[in-house]
Amino acid sequence: MTLHVHFPLQFDGRGRTRDDDEALWIRGLIEQVLFTMPGERVMRPDFGSGLRELVFAPNSPELAATTQFLVQSALQQWMADLITVERVEISAIDASLSVNINYAIRRTGNRYQETFLQETAQGGGI
Template identity: 60%
Template sequence: MHIAFPYRLDGRGRTADADLDTHVRHLIEQVLFTAPGERVNRPTFGTGLGQLVFAPNSSELATATQFLVQGALQQWLGDLIQVEAVETHSEEASLQVTVRYVVRRTQQRQTAQFSREL
């Protein structure tokens, strides 16, 4: 088992755990919504998606964002997942990201949606 994210205690007062699929989903969420420079010992960790909400929408920006996210996921989680597709959508102060991936250990295809109000 893996430690749940965000860190919390379970009903027994112990560290909460998560199964592999949930753990991988939590790792993806951390990569997506961590800004580069936010982690002290890993200054390049993250994607900076939070700034997407404030950028003007265009097809070029959407394409660049998809490549940015795919690259970050491959760099930081490439040993755990194979990214098949990334879709982003921003509207006013919210951001929605859909990631389709394969968990390498189980070869299971997964689709995860993440949203963030900024």
């Protein structure tokens, strides 16, 4: 059995590192790719998607298209061995971006759809 450490790191009721099933573990990895800024990790300065850098850009169709490109590229670069990205949809809704990702886990073939929200500057940013 492979241990998949929960993201963010937590401890279970026994005081041991909490683990997740593969689907939750992969969702956590996707979240790390999306919300890590390039340059944030010392030993991997190109890791991340740049999504958080777009927080202060005005919400627009251009921002949604840029975000879609960044997300798709980052997931293909960093997660290609674990998932097949089937679709990335970005919706600009009021003062936030909705990032909807359809993917399949390569090992099992199971398909998932996850949605992540990122507020833009019009919504006050982070």
